[in-house]
Amino acid sequence: MFVKICGIRDLETARVALDAGADAIGFVHHPASPRHIDAAGIRAIIDGLGDSGVETVLVVRKLPVEQVLKVAHESGVGTVQFHGGEGDEDLQRAISEGFSVIRALSLAEYAAGPHASSISARLLLDAPEPGHGQLIGAEAFAQFGNRPTEPWILAGGLTVENVRAQVGGLRPDGVDVSSGVESARGTKDHAKIRAFIANARS
Template sequence: MEKLFVKVCGLRLERDVDTAVEAGADAIGFVFAESPRRVDAEAAARLARRVPENVLTVGVFRDQPADEVRRLADLAGVRGIQLHGSEGPDHYAALRRDGLTLIRATSYREGSPRHGGFGEDLLLLDAPVPGSGSTWDWTVKGLTEPGERWLLAGGLSPRNVREAVRSARPWGVDVSSGVESSRGVKDPALITAFVEAARSAR
C-alpha cells in the first residue's frame, strides 16, 4: 500500500520546520496570503533551506496575481505552489513549469471537483470555510475517484486524523490549525503526534 502523503502547513519557526522534517512529513507549507501564519519571502527562504530535497516546500497563495506568486516563490526557493482562492485554469497555466508542483486547494461544498481539472498536480479538499479549523463530513459518498492524488484538509488534528483517513481514504492529508497551541503558533509535540497518527491510519 502506498504511504500516506502528509503536509504540515503554516510554519514560521526553525523549530517547527525541523520537527516536521524529523517526524517524517512529506511537505511543508509557508503561507504568503493574508493570515496570522503569513511569512515574507526572506523568512520562507531561510526556513526552506533547512528542508531536505526529499521533502516538498510549498508556498501558499490566495487570489494573488500570477507574476507576484512566481516572484515570491522564486525568492523563497519553494518547489511547490498552492493556490487557495478563486484562481482559474489560466492562473495554473501561467505558473506551470518543469519541476514545480502545483496544488489546487478548494472548499468542499456540494459535489467534488476532480483532480487535474485545472491542470494541477495535487488537489486539496478543505472545509467549507477554509482555514477555520472546522471539521466537515469526510464520509460523503463519491468524494473523489479511487486513485486520485488528493489531500484531505479542514479540522484535522492528532485526535481525528485516523478516523478521517479511514473514512475518506485520501491520497494524503494537510494540517495547520490542528497542530497549534494558539492561533498561528505551532506546537512541536502536536506536529509529531499528527504525523504519527496519520501514518498509523493505513
C-alpha cells in the first residue's frame, strides 16, 4: 500500500513521515492554502532529508505550466501532482523535463471521462474541494460507476479512524492524506501520521 503524507511544511514532520514508513511526502504550492510552501522552503526540507529515497511531490492547482515547472526545478522535487484539470500537453511537458506526474481528479471529473491517455501519469481520485476533508464513500462509486481498472490513489477525507475501512471497501492501490493527520489546519500531528500509516497497511 502506497502512502503519501501531503501538506508537509517543516523538516521535522518530513522526518516523522519517513520514519513511519511513508512512500511519498507532498508539498502544497498554492498561496490560498494554509499548507502553502514556497520553492525555497521545499528545497530546504529536501536537502535536509538527504538521500532518503522518499518520493517528493509538488502539489499545484490551476497554475500556468511554466510557473509549475519553475517551482519544481527550484525546489528539487521528483514528482508534480496536477489538480487543475491540465491537459496531456502540460503533463507531457513535465515528464519531458524529468518529472514523474500524478493527475488528480475528483470522482465526478473521472466519471465524466474519458481519460484514456498515452501520458504516463498516475491517477489520484480526490474530493471536489481538495484539502477540505471530504470523504469519498462507497456510495459515490456506486453513483458514478465502477472503481478504476488502472492503479489509483485515494484521497479526500481520510483519517486515522477511517483509513482501514476505506482501503478495505474501495481497494485503492495507495492513499494520500493531509487534513486527516492535522491538529489544526496546516499543522501536522506527528502521532496521527504514525497511526495513519500503520492503519493504512494493517
